[in-house]
Amino acid sequence: MARSDPTWITDSTALRALAHPLRWQLVQLFDLEPTMTATRCAELTGESVGTCSYHLNTLARYGFIEPASASNGREKPWRSASHDISWRAGGEGLDDEGAMAAVALSDVAMDDLAGQLKAWFRRRSREAPEWADATGLSEAVAYVTPEELADLTRELRELANRFDERARDASKRPPGARPARIITSTSLRRSAEEDGSGA
Structure with a gap:
């Protein structure tokens, strides 16, 4: 968290x-x-x-x-x-x-x-439907430098935390708000050669 x-x-x-x-x-x-x-x-x-x-x-x-x-x-x-x-x-x-x-x-x-x-x-x-359609799961592979990956990680963290104040103070939650799990992750993917799978 x-x-x-x-x-x-x-x-x-x-x-x-x-x-x-x-x-x-x-x-x-x-x-x-x-x-x-x-x-x-x-x-x-x-x-x-x-x-x-x-x-x-x-x-x-x-x-x-x-x-x-x-x-x-x-x-x-x-x-x-x-x-x-x-x-x-x-x-x-x-x-x-x-x-x-x-x-x-x-x-x-x-x-x-x-x-x-x-x-x-x-x-x-x-x-x-309005709740189900508002959610999603996505994955992407990006070829980046360490500096670019660090910037992306920071930006994703900041975006995910934009509603932090509402978690701490219930009075700031708009009517009808529900807790949503927002997950951000950046990690290195092994290459096909490292996997030894050729895939």
Whole structure:
């Protein structure tokens, strides 16, 4: 969930803490509901309240979420501590242990993303046409220099984040607005020679 000027997570223990499918799912849910209790998380994930409470406390320990207000004596409401969770798999600022943790987190995030995309395309035909027709998936191959690719990555990130303010402040959302997943990705494609496939 990178923003236009991300702060990179470089602590290997924090990366490992987030590289858990349920913890990653919980962090993602805070984009949809600004505050949640363990009970609400259990309703949304199908896990037990105790399990959700344990993982929420782990996320809080590493600074990903924080108490939203004082406990009412029964349950503690939580909120996201940051809308910026960014990491580099094997990039600068990571030792070997951190690089391994970052790869594990990337795997969890990509598995979750693939699952959500598949779920969307399975239910797309049941959505109102104006919503279904407003979505899309595209792929392109571009021959670019490192500088051009860096510029493109930055521009796509800025475009994807144009509605960030609405995620943080519900009062800024127009009537009828719904949460939409906007995905940007730039990566190097292996050549046919590198693949050894000739395709």
